[in-house]
Amino acid sequence: MQALSPPPSSSSLSSSIVGTSRRRRPPTGPLVVHCIHRSYDSVNFPAGVVSSRSDWQSSCAILSSKVVGQEQPPESRSGGDNGPTAAAADSIASVNGHKTIDLDLVPIDKAAADGTATVGGGKPLTITDLAPAPMHGSQLRVAYQGVPGAYSEAAAGKAYPKCEAIPCDQFEVAFQAVELWIADRAVLPVENSLGGSIHRNYDLLLRHRLHIVGEVQLPVHHCLMALPGVRKEYITRVISHPQALAQCEHTLTKLGLQAAREAVDDTAGAAEYIAANNLRDTAAIASARAAELYGMQILADGIQDDCGNVTRFVMLAREPIIPRTDRPFKTSIVFAHDKGTSVLFKVLSAFAFRNINLTKIESRPHRNRPIRLVDDANVGTAKHFEYLFYVDFEASMAEVRAQNALAEVQEFASFLRVLGSYPMDMTPWSPSGGD
Numbered sequence: 001m002q003a004l005s006p007p008p009s010s011s012s013l014s015s016s017i018v019g020t021s022r023r024r025r026p027p028t029g030p031l032v033v034h035c036i037h038r039s040y041d042s043v044n045f046p047a048g049v050v051s052s053r054s055d056w057q058s059s060c061a062i063l064s065s066k067v068v069g070q071e072q073p074p075e076s077r078s079g080g081d082n083g084p085t086a087a088a089a090d091s092i093a094s095v096n097g098h099k100t101i102d103l104d105l106v107p108i109d110k111a112a113a114d115g116t117a118t119v120g121g122g123k124p125l126t127i128t129d130l131a132p133a134p135m136h137g138s139q140l141r142v143a144y145q146g147v148p149g150a151y152s153e154a155a156a157g158k159a160y161p162k163c164e165a166i167p168c169d170q171f172e173v174a175f176q177a178v179e180l181w182i183a184d185r186a187v188l189p190v191e192n193s194l195g196g197s198i199h200r201n202y203d204l205l206l207r208h209r210l211h212i213v214g215e216v217q218l219p220v221h222h223c224l225m226a227l228p229g230v231r232k233e234y235i236t237r238v239i240s241h242p243q244a245l246a247q248c249e250h251t252l253t254k255l256g257l258q259a260a261r262e263a264v265d266d267t268a269g270a271a272e273y274i275a276a277n278n279l280r281d282t283a284a285i286a287s288a289r290a291a292e293l294y295g296m297q298i299l300a301d302g303i304q305d306d307c308g309n310v311t312r313f314v315m316l317a318r319e320p321i322i323p324r325t326d327r328p329f330k331t332s333i334v335f336a337h338d339k340g341t342s343v344l345f346k347v348l349s350a351f352a353f354r355n356i357n358l359t360k361i362e363s364r365p366h367r368n369r370p371i372r373l374v375d376d377a378n379v380g381t382a383k384h385f386e387y388l389f390y391v392d393f394e395a396s397m398a399e400v401r402a403q404n405a406l407a408e409v410q411e412f413a414s415f416l417r418v419l420g421s422y423p424m425d426m427t428p429w430s431p432s433g434g435d
């Protein structure tokens with residue numbers, strides 16, 4: 001992939017430009033924030049089955065409290081919410097039972113497609129829109145990064161079929177939309193089967209205080225598209241989200257396109273940008289729905305390098321859900337260790353001894369303490385990089401074996417946070433139809 005830079009923008013691709021053209025949402029009600037006063041002292045993880053919402057929430061708070069002091073000043077935390085709203089309660093049911101097999105796309109109205117609607121419509125939220133949240137109805141509101149037609153919007157529709165999807169111009173804004181009660185959930189892509197992890201989103205998970213309450217795995221079927229009448233030979237650049245470009249790299253080469261690749265914020269935004277600027281030398285990689293919404297013609301269908309092209313999204317909420325044992329659950333944690341990678345195997349053996357499968361391990365720089373110096377008078381100073389480890393494992397925090405494993409991890413860890421314990425996406429396999 002060549003050096004990627006966003007195209008000069010006069011449309012909603014760039015957050016600053018979007019910000020100037022957006023209408024602010026009028027506040028119609030007070031911002032409700034319940035402060036939770038937590039102790040920041042070290043507290044032991046409780047042994048035994050977590051039996052109630054309050055037990056589980058306090059377990060999360062206890063584990064979180066170890067990290068708060070190190071990762072974030074307490075005053076910068078979001079207010080938190082003590083009790084679920086009616087919408088949150090509704091959505092617990094829908095997360096726990098997300099049985100949707102077909103992608104149930106979120107309908108958007110014409111105004112949204114035209115880009116004239118605001119919240120819930122076509123234009124993404126920007127940081128300047130984040131005024132205190134008005135009260136809203138019982139429909140679940142799900143914030144995602146991108147514009148209508150983005151895969152994240154489809155993921156929101158798969159997780160919460162009747163939701164109102166709220167486009168945001170940045171992931172950070174989607175998080176804040178939930179923290180400020182503008183949205184009830186945020187949907188966040190974390191990894192793709194071809195492109196790998198979306199590292200920045202792991203960092204955001206730690207920086208914010210939201211809980212993972214569900215996951216969806218979305219088959220991603222990419223199309224190459226251009227304005228009607230434009231032929232492949234005229235294309236000098238292909239623009240899309242960097243993940244989408246990476247997922248189609250080999251196919252683009254096979255198609256014989258002599259085109260530079262350029263990264264933009266989201267796939268559907270790429271299509272919208274071409275349409276808005278009448279670019280006849282540029283193609284986008286995006287969904288068929290994006291082609292339809294922005295009047296693009298599909299030049300090639302199913303251009304992902306492998307039909308097993310799946311992106312995993314997590315859903316985030318202000319409150320954790322109560323973990324259960326009556327269906328497969330996954331738990332996501334993040335921890336750091338004083339001795340870094342050298343004792344990682346000991347930490348991970350806490351899961352192995354209990355036959356708990358790990359489905360994912362990711363390391364990220366420990367930005368608060370990036371280097372550990374190990375001095376040896378004879379040979380000098382070793383400089384080890386410090387990491388945070390993100391682990392997903394297949395067990396519910398309602399299971400004693402998972403609680404015991406975490407109690408053991410905590411003994412080794414300098415901090416440990418449970419990001420969430422949530423139902424696994426068990427949707428039957430349906431490949432995305434590439435070659």
Ligand SMILES: O=C(O)C(=O)C[C@]1(C(=O)O)C=C[C@@H](O)C=C1
Nearest residue numbers: 150151152189241243266267311
């Ligand atoms: O740009 C989009 O449409 C997105 O929803 C983002 C995103 C990603 O971040 O990976 C989601 C799914 C695909 O893997 C490509 C892009």
